Amino acid sequence: MNIVVCVKYVPDAQGDRTFNEDNTTDRANVDGLLSELDEYAVEAALKIVEAGEGEVTVVTVGPEQAADALKKALQMGADKAVHVSDEAIHGSDAVATSLVLAEAVKKIGSPDLVLTGLSSTDGTMSVVPAMLAERLGLPQVTQVSTLEVADGTVKGRRDGDAVSESLEASLPALVSVTDQINEPRYPSFKGIMAAKKKPVETWSLADLGVDAGQVGLDAAWTKVESFAQRPPREQGEIVTDEGDGGTKLAEFLAAQKFV
Amino acid sequence: MTEATSAAVTLVAMPVQRLMPTPESADLIELTRDLARRELAPRVDAAEKAAEMPRDVYLTLGEAGLLSLPYPEEYGGGGQPYEVYLQVIEEIAHAWMSVAVGTSVHSLSCYALATVGSETQRKELLPDMLSGRLLGAYGLSEPDAGSDVSAISTRARRSEDGSSYTVRGRKAWISNAGYADFYTTFVRTGDDPTRGLSCLLIPADTDGLSFGAPERKMGLASDPVREVVLDDAVVDAGRLIGEEGEGMKIALAALDSGRLGIAAAATGLAQSALDVAIAYAKERRQFGRAIADNQGLAFLLADMEAAVSSGRTAYLYAARLRDAGRPFTREAAVAKLAATDAAMKVTTDAVQVLGGAGYTQDFPVERMMRDAKVTQIFEGTNQIQRLVISRQLLK
Numbered sequence: 001m002n003i004v005v006c007v008k009y010v011p012d013a014q015g016d017r018t019f020n021e022d023n024t025t026d027r028a029n030v031d032g033l034l035s036e037l038d039e040y041a042v043e044a045a046l047k048i049v050e051a052g053e054g055e056v057t058v059v060t061v062g063p064e065q066a067a068d069a070l071k072k073a074l075q076m077g078a079d080k081a082v083h084v085s086d087e088a089i090h091g092s093d094a095v096a097t098s099l100v101l102a103e104a105v106k107k108i109g110s111p112d113l114v115l116t117g118l119s120s121t122d123g124t125m126s127v128v129p130a131m132l133a134e135r136l137g138l139p140q141v142t143q144v145s146t147l148e149v150a151d152g153t154v155k156g157r158r159d160g161d162a163v164s165e166s167l168e169a170s171l172p173a174l175v176s177v178t179d180q181i182n183e184p185r186y187p188s189f190k191g192i193m194a195a196k197k198k199p200v201e202t203w204s205l206a207d208l209g210v211d212a213g214q215v216g217l218d219a220a221w222t223k224v225e226s227f228a229q230r231p232p233r234e235q236g237e238i239v240t241d242e243g244d245g246g247t248k249l250a251e252f253l254a255a256q257k258f259v
Numbered sequence: 260m261t262e263a264t265s266a267a268v269t270l271v272a273m274p275v276q277r278l279m280p281t282p283e284s285a286d287l288i289e290l291t292r293d294l295a296r297r298e299l300a301p302r303v304d305a306a307e308k309a310a311e312m313p314r315d316v317y318l319t320l321g322e323a324g325l326l327s328l329p330y331p332e333e334y335g336g337g338g339q340p341y342e343v344y345l346q347v348i349e350e351i352a353h354a355w356m357s358v359a360v361g362t363s364v365h366s367l368s369c370y371a372l373a374t375v376g377s378e379t380q381r382k383e384l385l386p387d388m389l390s391g392r393l394l395g396a397y398g399l400s401e402p403d404a405g406s407d408v409s410a411i412s413t414r415a416r417r418s419e420d421g422s423s424y425t426v427r428g429r430k431a432w433i434s435n436a437g438y439a440d441f442y443t444t445f446v447r448t449g450d451d452p453t454r455g456l457s458c459l460l461i462p463a464d465t466d467g468l469s470f471g472a473p474e475r476k477m478g479l480a481s482d483p484v485r486e487v488v489l490d491d492a493v494v495d496a497g498r499l500i501g502e503e504g505e506g507m508k509i510a511l512a513a514l515d516s517g518r519l520g521i522a523a524a525a526t527g528l529a530q531s532a533l534d535v536a537i538a539y540a541k542e543r544r545q546f547g548r549a550i551a552d553n554q555g556l557a558f559l560l561a562d563m564e565a566a567v568s569s570g571r572t573a574y575l576y577a578a579r580l581r582d583a584g585r586p587f588t589r590e591a592a593v594a595k596l597a598a599t600d601a602a603m604k605v606t607t608d609a610v611q612v613l614g615g616a617g618y619t620q621d622f623p624v625e626r627m628m629r630d631a632k633v634t635q636i637f638e639g640t641n642q643i644q645r646l647v648i649s650r651q652l653l654k
Contacts, residue, residue: 014272075286186294189324189337192286 001054001149003045004111006101006132007038007073009066010122022217023224024091025122027063034069037117039076039184044177045115046077046185048149055079057108061089061100067200074195075187081198082108086205091217094123098131100215103208105136113154114174118143129176139169145180272296273353275530275571277346284343287328291347294323295354303355303481307626310473310480312438314394316358317365321391325351326365330373334385340582341516345523345574352527353534356630357481359527363520364434368395368443370513371458375501384460388441396439397517398430398461398487399510405431406643408510409452411445413489415459422496424448424459426467426489432637436485437470439463444487445510448503456506460498467492478629515591516581518638522574522591522598525634529567529602532609532627536560539613539622550612559612563605570598589651596644599634606631 011017011030018026034042045056058073059082060066070081084104092100105114114136119126126143133140144156144167154173158165159180187195205212213219239248253259273292279285298319306313320326328344330336337344344366352359369388372380387393404410413428426446433442442461449455461468471486501509537560540551550556577590606628610617617624635641 071286075290186319186323187286187290188322189283189287189290189328189339192283192290196283 001048001052001113002109002111003048003054003056003113003115004105004108005038005041005045005056005058005073005078005115006105006128007042007058007060007069007117008035008120008122009033009060009062009069010035010120013121019224019227022091023227024217027065032065032068034072035117035121037119037121037179038069038073039117040177040179040181041115041117042073042076042078043182043184044147044175045113047182048113048147050077054112057082057111059084059101059104059108061085061092061097061104063090070200071195072187074198074200075191076185077191079198081200083200083202084204084208085202086212088205088212088216091220092215093220093222094125094127094131095221096215096219098128098135100205100208100210101128101132102135103210104203105132107203107208110172112171113149114138114172116174116176118176118178126176129174133174136174138172138174140174140176141167141169142174142176143178144175145178147175147177147181273350273530274534275349279346280340280342284339287339287343288346288350290323291325291350294320294325295350299351299354299358303357304623304626307357307480308620310483312361312435312481312483313358314438316355317361317391317394320351320358320362321389326362326391327369327389329366330369330385330389334373334381335389336373336385341519341578342575342582345519345578348520348523349527349530349571352524353531355481356524356528356531356627357479359524360479360482360521361435363517363524364397365391365395366520367513367517368397368435368439368441370516371443371500371509372460374512375458375505375509380460380497380500384441393440394435394438396433396435396442396487398433398442398444400430400432402429402431402486406640408445408456408507411447411456413444413446415446415448415457415494417448417496424494424496424499426459426461426492426494428489429471430487430489432474432484433487434482434484436487437473437483442468442487443500444489445506448506451504453507454504456510457503458500458506458509459494460500461489461492461494462498465492465494477632478626479633514639515588518591518595518644519574519577519581521634521638522570522577522594525598525602525631526567526570526574528627528630528634529563529570529598529605532602532606532624532631533560533563533567535622535624535627536563536609536612539616556612559608563608566601566605570594570601573597589648592639592644592647592651595638596641596648599631599641602631602634603628 009032011032015031020026049056056078057080058070058078060069061084067083116129129142141156144158146157148155152171155168324337328337328339332338348359415424415426417424440463444459444461446459447455448457467490469488474484541549543550573594577587577594580587580590609624610628613624616622
């Protein structure tokens with residue numbers, strides 16, 4: 001079972017987020033890390049391979065520093081990594097990202113399974129997995145909280161607000177997993193040492209045969225016109241319960257048109 | 260996203276820049292910070308208030324390879340220099356002092372076996388000890404033998420066929436007691452005050468080994484300290500580490516290294532208190548401005564920073580001497596003295612910066628101040644450190 005896990009390097013949510021002059025996210029001057037939601041996909045892939053055989057390849061599309069996200073996945077136990085990096089990719093939207101990822105996955109080989117996280121923790125659009133599946137012509141099983149691979153099929157459970165769906169697809173397939181699926185492992189110091197020797201390939205758009213005009217800010221279907229910092233939260237209203245707390249609460253909710 | 264992650268976002272990130280000797284040791288610091296942020300910081304407050312020993316944390320640290328860093332790779336260790344190991348201890352202490360002390364004690368308890376144990380003993384025991392599956396404790400002190408190691412009276416008598424020792428006595432102030440799986444214990448096998456000591460690695464489930472009541476300490480509540488009572492405990496002779504009579508030598512050699520562990524932990528604790536003080540001073544407003552805008556207070560913070568940095572510099576210098584195979588006894592004592600006195604001063608000043616808030620248990624600095632006091636006492640009181648330093652100067 002060969003698995004490709006698509007991961008993203010995102011700005012550390014603990015740091016301040018800044019933007020470039022072209023209103024794209026500043027990724028060069030902020031601390032970044034492997035998107036925490038992608039750790040679940042890496043863990044899911046490692047569990048499958050450890051229970052059987054095969055190898056886990058992690059792939060990312062991003063600037064030079066995105067190699068840190070790959071390194072973390074390799075330290076967790078992935079076998080090899082592919083870094084697609086090209087200045088022309090700067091400002092790409094989900095459509096272009098899925099194109100680049102699809103070509104990268106094809107070039108890696110024909111994996112039995114492509115795994116992704118639920119969404120990135122910076123863009124949080126959740127659309128790349130579906131777009132990628134379409135481009136690769138694979139069945140898509142998205143947002144599952146369980147995952148089972150056996151006899152050429154993949155099964156998973158998608159928990160919705162009202163119902164839980166049991167999904168099944170034939171392999172090869174694309175699966176995106178939620179943060180409920182497992183508890184991602186930490187790298188170990190042994191993993192850190194081992195990762196130093198694992199192969200990391202860096203590919204450009206030319207290596208993938210993707211035309212630079214199809215990606216980047218100019219090709220994006222959506223553009224950020226402007227942005228503003230979220231206003232600081234205002235202090236809430238404190239109601240002291242003098243036996244009439246319930247009434248006051250109901251009045252407050254009614255005033256806000258919640259009830 | 261897990262609850263722990265979101266809870267940790269409000270905590271102060273470790274701000275220290277580190278010049279690590281290798282890329283993998285830099286990654287190791289990143290891993291330690293990740294573990295500290297996600298596994299230690301969210302739990303420290305509740306666990307310390309409830310005096311809970313977080314045994315599972317040591318398993319997590321062990322799986323990550325953090326309990327075995329200074330030991331050889333062939334026995335499952337990380338093969339890292341002390342310069343690296345100690346900075347990891349400092350990072351752990353920044354999040355949770357009790358765990359840093361427990362880790363340092365565990366590492367110390369592996370020292371005898373790793374350095375003078377036989378090949379058979381190392382192969383049998385060391386991998387499980389270094390992985391944290393087995394937790395260690397260190398039994399040197401006794402009710403009447405603390406700084407004076409030669410006063411040890413716990414007696415180990417060899418059986419007639421030489422196959423075992425019968426051990427009788429009490430070991431005092433034992434960290435990890437009741438939770439540890441083995442006790443690296445110094446016992447008297449001969450009458451000579453110093454040459455009559457030996458080292459036994461006693462399994463926790465040995466008949467005749469029991470514990471006193473937990474000590475009711477000022478701080479380090481999550482570090483369980485009890486007496487270990489050896490009431491004719493029969494220990495297999497295969498658990499003798501080194502030769503009979505080598506105990507004093509083993510104990511003293513380990514002490515220098517153990518002192519560096521405490522110096523590093525005290526530095527992390529002091530850094531943590533400083534970080535809280537800085538954040539509070541920038542936020543707290545009086546007379547229409549942040550209290551940090553008063554130079555009197557800003558200079559207090561500057562002195563705290565100088566004290567923390569001095570402690571760090573001292574332990575790193577001693578560690579580098581050790582890593583280079585040079586003598587480092589004097590420098591280790593200097594580091595222990597400087598870093599722990601700095602921790603006491605900085606945590607006390609942090610309480611001062613936070614004022615009334617600092618004196619309450621709603622903020623962590625009062626706990627840090629209580630935790631700091633013991634660092635001036637254990638692994639050799641700071642008076643003993645002065646004795647070691649002055650003897651080295653005047654010999």
